[in-house]
Amino acid sequence: EVQLLESGGGLVxxxxxxxxxxxxxxxxxxxxxxxxxxxxxxxGLEWVSAISGSTGxxxxxxxxxxxxxxxxxxxKNTLYLQMNSLRAEDxxxxxxxxDGAGDGLAHFDYWGQGTLVTVSS
Amino acid sequence: LPxxxxxxxxxxxxxxxxxxxxxxxxxxSTYTIEWYQQRxxxxxxxxxxxxxxxxxxxxxxxxxxxxxxxxxxxxxxxxSNLQSDDEAxxxxxxxxxxxxxxxxxxxxxxxxxxx
Numbered sequence: 001e002v003q004l005l006e007s008g009g010g011l012v013x014x015x016x017x018x019x020x021x022x023x024x025x026x027x028x029x030x031x032x033x034x035x036x037x038x039x040x041x042x043x044g045l046e047w048v049s050a051i052s053g054s055t056g057x058x059x060x061x062x063x064x065x066x067x068x069x070x071x072x073x074x075x076k077n078t079l080y081l082q083m084n085s086l087r088a089e090d091x092x093x094x095x096x097x098x099d100g101a102g103d104g105l106a107h108f109d110y111w112g113q114g115t116l117v118t119v120s121s
Numbered sequence: 122l123p124x125x126x127x128x129x130x131x132x133x134x135x136x137x138x139x140x141x142x143x144x145x146x147x148x149x150s151t152y153t154i155e156w157y158q159q160r161x162x163x164x165x166x167x168x169x170x171x172x173x174x175x176x177x178x179x180x181x182x183x184x185x186x187x188x189x190x191x192x193x194x195x196x197x198x199x200x201s202n203l204q205s206d207d208e209a210x211x212x213x214x215x216x217x218x219x220x221x222x223x224x225x226x227x228x229x230x231x232x233x234x235x236x
Contacts, residue, residue, distance in 0.1 A: 035225070037165075045157075045165065045212050047225035059223040095164060100180075105216045105223050107155040109180055111164040 002026040002110045004096045009115030016086050016119070022079040022096030022112060030054065030074040033099040035108065036081050038092035038117075048094070049081065053103045064090075086119045093117075123149040125213050125228035132234040138201040141231050143213030150194035152215050159230075160209040168211075171196045208235045 008020040035050040049070040093114040100109030124146040133139040167180040177189030
């Protein structure tokens with residue numbers, strides 16, 4: 001059974017930093033691209049970033065480019081999102097998602113339960 | 122970037138059928154899209170992929186009463202025998218590579234109410 005368990009969310013002041021983690025199990029982690037998708041309160045879904053399984057190539061939405069860094073540790077089956085220079089508009093539930101097609105960005109077949117990040121003074 | 126347009130809401134009677142629409146921007150009208158269901162307070166769940174030729178492939182455990190189809194730039198999700206459990210937000214999304222940049226875009230979502 002595929003499981004994705006996010007952690008690391010919380011309350012942070014504007015300009016601050018936070019690191020999210022996602023522990024994956026139930027599939028060959030290194031064979032799949034992984035992404036972070038967020039959802040602001042009462043709003044729709046927004047793709048944030050993706051990382052390939054084998055090459056480690058990374059991709060970012062324009063809204064977070066230069067502030068967020070996605071990474072992964074295939075030996076620990078864990079995905080990370082380092083978030084710096086946080087803004088109020090980054091407030092959202094952040095979901096860890098697995099790609100459904102393999103090592104590219106195709107679609108998201110499994111989602112974690114999400115972790116809430118609140119940016120406020 | 123591709124733009125996906127969804128009506129904000131839709132409703133139908135219990136036991137009836139409902140057809141949701143996701144419209145691609147014209148220059149991206151041949152793209153494949155995916156449908157996701159998000160029940161209140163829950164994480165999204167993958168439903169299916171719909172191609173421009175109308176073919177579709179479902180995710181694990183998705184019942185037969187969910188079907189996908191296409192017409193031009195429109196991609197549809199139809200589900201029959203509507204149940205109270207189908208009351209949810211339905212999102213469409215698509216992946217793309219433009220000028221070497223990989224990305225994914227979601228529509229604004231359609232809230233389905235079962236009457």
